[in-house]
Each structure stands twice: as C-alpha cells, then as structure tokens.
Amino acid sequence: MLRFALTRFVSLTLSLLIASLVIFAVIEVIPGDPARYMLGINASEDAVAALREQLGLNDSLALRYLDWLGGMLTGDFGLSYTYKVPVSELVMQRLWVSLPLALYALALSTLIAIPVGLIAAARRGSAADYSIMGATQLGIAVPNFWFAMLLVLIFAVTLRWFSAGGFPGWDAGFWLGVKSLTLPAFALALPQASILARVMRSALIETLGEDYIRTARAKGLSRRQATVRHALRNAMIPVLTIIGLQFSFLLAGAIIIENVFYLPGLGRLIFQGITQRDLIVVESLVMLLVFAVILVTFLVDVAYAAVDPRLRRGR
C-alpha cells in the first residue's frame, strides 16, 4: 500500500515537473515583449530597456525557469508584470469567483441531469423519453454564450430581477454574491446537464439489461427498487468520469461566460495575461490548473472506489 502511494506520488511529481517545463517553454517562445506592451508605441528605447531590466527579462531562460520553479515550491508565485501585485493574491481573488461558480454550475447540472436521465431510462421509448432526448440534444447544440445572452435579456434587461453581470465581491454579502453567479451558473450548467443526462440515461439502460437486475427483479424487487438499489449505483461510474471532466472544464473554461457576464474569473485572468504578455501570471495560472486537473482526476479515482467496492482492492 505504501509502495502504491509512493509510486503514485512520484508519477504525480513527474507529471507536474514535465508540465511546468512545457508551460514555461511554450509561453516564453510566443512573440511579444511584455515591457514594450506596457509602455506602448511612443515609449523610447531606453525606457523599454529599463523596464526589461526591472522585470528581470534580461536574465537567461534557464535562470528564470529555476527562479519560477523555486518560487512556486516555496509558495511564492512572483509579482505580476502589469498589475504589480503578487500572482498568488491575484489568483486567490479570481479563484473565489471561479471556484464557487464552477461548483454552483456543477451542482445545478448534476441536480438536473440525474433525475432527468433516470426518468428517461426508466421510461425508455415513452413520450417523456423522447422529449427529454430532444431537449438535451437542443441543450448541447445551443452555444452557452447565446443562452447566456438570452438569460440576460429576459432576467436582467426585461424583468430586472438580476443585474446583467459583474460580481460585487463576497464582502458585499453572501446572497448578493450567489445572486450574481446565478445566471452564469445556469448558462454554464445547461449544456453540461444535457450531456450528463444523456450519459446517465445510456449508462442506466445498459445496466438495466444486466443479468443481476433480472435476478433482483426475480427475487421480487419492484422495477423502481431494482433501478435505485442496483442499477443506479453501477451506472454512476461513467457519470462520475464526466462530472470530473466537467469540473475541470468549468473551472478554467468558463471564459466566454465570464466575458458575457463580465465576471472577474480565472478564465479572463488567463486571457488578459496572454494578451498583455503578463507571462508570469499565465505560467503560474496554467500550472495551477494542471495541478487542479490532476487532483480532480485523483479524487474521481477515489470516488470510483467508493461506488464500486471491487476497485478498492486495487487488483
């Protein structure tokens, strides 16, 4: 067991190290000088040179890589070139928007998808099944930014129940924060829920055809009991995989929705960092996301074991 944990740890560290090397290399080779970007087209050459010196851009690549890596190990992510504040501070601020938003959207998507998928599978071939399948097809096809704009037009511009976007900060009050994340969370959750519901349905239909379900029914369990007690649990594995993938996507990939609702989230920070050549912010942020994805994958593995005792023995 200890050996298993150790190999797991080594491979995790190696993945992170390789990721850091790739991220650093890729970001450093994209053209564009951060100092020139900051000072604009009227700046004199010596002002640009002075800023490059100040930002440490004249050091060798290897030195800068080691500096960055060493800093991260000690929890110091460096100072943003453009914002002039510590990257960790910048990321933490954004994380407090992106993480709750991702969790909110994920909760909505799961709460919608599981019962819907269950109904569709249990009533396979019925009118309910067909309309659910049609609706989810639509949910996947509709781009989420378009759905987001529709939500804004209805609930912000016409009804004025919500503001059209922005995030007042958690200091302004918990419910205000939740309220401002509600429309974005729905916009994000719709396509995710549609995908999840379809996965749920097909996984459930498959397990409902298994021998052990027939056995359970033969033992005298009702259809509902057999579904809930035996089929549902077994159908959860693909669903959990999808949920894990979706969470990673929601954390980093909500950039378009963040733009529609002008939310100060991680996606927009990465985007701004790239356009402004705030290399250190981009590098640290991408690294953090890699770490998050690896962590989520690990947690999903653990969750597999929780629903499927066979996986616990680690074969």
Place this chain on the structure above:
Amino acid sequence: MTKLFTTAAAVALMAGTALAQQDTITVGMQLEPPNLDPTGGAAAAIDEVVYANIFEGLTRFGPDGSIQPALASEWEVSEDGTVYTFTLRDGVSFHDGTAMDAEDVVFSLNRARAEDSTNAQKALFAGITEVEAVDPLTVRVTLSEPNGNFPFNMAWGDAVIVAEETIEQAATTPIGTGPFTFTEWVQGDHVTISRNENYWGEAPALATATFKFIADGNAAFAAMMAGDIDVFPVFPAPELVSQFEADPRFTVIEGSTEGETILAMNNAVAPLDDVKVREAISHAINRQEIIDGAMFGYGTPIGTHFAPHNPDYVDLTETSNYDPEAAKALLAEAGAEGLSLRLMLPPPTYARRGGEIIAAQLREVGIETEITNLEWAQWLEQVFTGKDFDLTIVSHTEPADINIYARPDYYFQYDNADFQALIADLAVESDPEARAAMNKEAQETIANDFVNAYLFQLAKVGVANANIEGLWENAPTQANDLTDVRWTE
C-alpha cells in the same frame, strides 16, 4: 393625521433615497487598467481612471484640449525661452494629508527623466537639464533649448505630480492631489473613487464613482439597458449605438479624439519606397466607405496626420481623393502592376473591419493583399519594433503627434531631412502664428509625400443616462474627468 404624517415621512424617505442615488455614478470602460500608476505605463485605461480625478500635473488639458493651470496657478518663460518658472498653488495636499510643495515637483520630474525611468512618454521630459525648488511654492525648470510645447507636455497624464513616499504603491493604491481619492479596486471588476473633501479647488458633486470593466460589446449593451452602468464614455460596439439613440432614457455623445487612424506603409522597403506606389494606394481608398462600413458612420475623414478639431488643421483630403483610375495609372507608371502586399491588422475593430474593406478597395486597382491578424503584443514586436510589414492599420491616439514623422527609425520609416528640420524648428518656436504656419507646412509635406494613407479621425462615441451632465464630449487626452459631472434630477 397619522396617515398624512406617514405619507410625508415616506415621501421624505423616498426623496432621501433619490438624493442619495444622485451623487454616485457607475462608469463603464472596455478595458481594465493594468495598474493605477500613470507614470509607469502607456495603457490608456490608466489615465481613463486617474487623470484629473486622482492625479494632477502642473498643467492640465481642458475639455476642449486647451492647456489650463492645474497645480501651477501660473508660469513664466524667460526671454530666451529656456527657463520656465512655475508658481504652485498654496494649500494643496496629497490624499494622505501631506502637503504638496516644490520638492514633490522636483522629485516627480527628475524621476520621469532619470536614466532608469520607465515612463512611457519619456520624450516629454527630454529637454530638461535642471529642476530646482526656488521656494516651497516656486519651481524653476531649465531646458537645454527653447520648447514652446513645454506647458503642453506637462499636461499629460505621464507628467503628473506624485509624492516620493507613496509612489511605490501607486500601482495599487494611488495617492494624488485630485478631487477624488482612491477607495478600492476589486481586480477584474471595478475601481471605486470618492470625493476628496480637502480638495484645493471646488469639490466635485459626486460622492463616489465606480469604474466597471466590461470587455464585450453585447455585455456592455445589456449592462446599460439593465441600468447597471450610468455612462459608457467610449462605447465598445458602435453597431448598437443606434438603439440608444432611439431610447429617451439615454443620450449618445459623439465627440472627437486625438486618434488619427492611418493605413501605415513601410516607406523603407520596395515597392512602397516609391512615392508613386504610395500615392496610388492613397487614391485607391474610399474613406467614407471605411467609416460607414467599419465604424457605422462615426469618424471624420482626414488627409494628413492632424486632428480636424485643431485650429491649425488643414483639410488635405483632396490631395489623396478617391480616384481608382488615377491609382491604376500611377501603378502602371511606376511599373508596379500585379502587386501583392502584406496587411497586418492589430485587434481593434477599426483595424480588423477597416482592413477587410481596404483589401477589397485595393483589389479594385489591382493590388492583392495578404491579411494577417495579430494581437497587440505580436503587432508591437513584429510591425512596430521589427518593421516587418508592408501595410498596417493603427490609430495614433497621442495628441499633436505629427513629430513622429521626424523619427526616421519610427516603424513606417519616413526619412525626410527637411521635415526633420521643420519639426526641430517647431519644437523651439513659441510664437503661435509662426507655429500655426509650421504646423500647416508639416501637414502638407507628409500629405504630398503620401507617407501613409490617412483614413479618418477616430470618433468618441459614448452613451450616458440622459440625466447626467458635465461629461467631456471630446477626448483631447484619454481621460474621464468627473469633476463637473452631476445628476440633473
């Protein structure tokens, strides 16, 4: 009686809330400033928050672009034009309570011109040889040669007066002398500023102002419509402005900017080193079509690198009028038929949309273009610094910047010794009439040399709640001066 009283109280309460609402404002901006230190970066968004609100210079731009006294109540120039003596206002203090005096001016100017200075407009301070504090309220600036433009240079956001003790923190907590003090910055979302009760001038009507950052045009539209934003001084989506025009709740403010939008040509490489080819390209361009197609009708055609609202402006659009036949003849004359040129486009809509239209117009006269879309950082590296381009579209937003044509290593690489001499003379000339004549000559020279194809003056199209007054109509510099802004009802 009780009922009446309750009603009265309710009315009073409502009036109270109404009044309370009337001294705050939410201003929309497309881009968030990267930091709030105007002396350390070129991003327009910095000045759009802090200029005239938080920081002030010795002089300042008025809404019409004129140079007005700010922290210096008056100034004198020596006979030979090399010594400027500024008299500072008495009783001015920084937001942290410390007094602003001559030492702060000496520090600010010396810091900006120092060798390791990272000021984006370092050229503004280039002629200074010495800055002295004569007494706490008098500063003497000595220049190496006369510079009639010096008070103008001191009005820029890059030349504001800062305090030595607080400048290091200015990126995140700016401390200036202006009518508003910095309150908070929720990065990615908003910056809030509040009325400075100890302001040396007349205190502003607004108690607080919030700058909110909305990059997307559709989101900006929704935020205005939902009432989340009171004013969007530069509205990011011109195609949606007509909907505000039709709505009585809003006013549309159309003004001019200092942004000469040009199709820049690489004067140093063939075939664009041939003036005939450049002339042909200038005649191939239909300006109005670009203004209508790319800017939805907002913008003024220009024929040279000068702002039309400037009194010294000369209308030279006829020199390079739309004449495709003439363009074809010139190309034939130059032996440059069947040209293929690279057109590099930075991100702004004027460039991306304008580029498509220009490509079509050039095709009409037999010039093929290969369009490459670049991000700003790439554009700066490849086009601006590397000079690896044939054509590009960009708006030059600095005020009175015709002097860039006197820099032979500037990205479009125009090298004309006569023009350089003219600009050198202009820099030391302080007689307004002589300056006007020189400005005219400069405009004509670059128009007749067809250095670049001059397209249009970028318009400033803003949208505001109809009950707000006191906003700047034009943008003589990139600023949102909120000093005189108030709600009318």
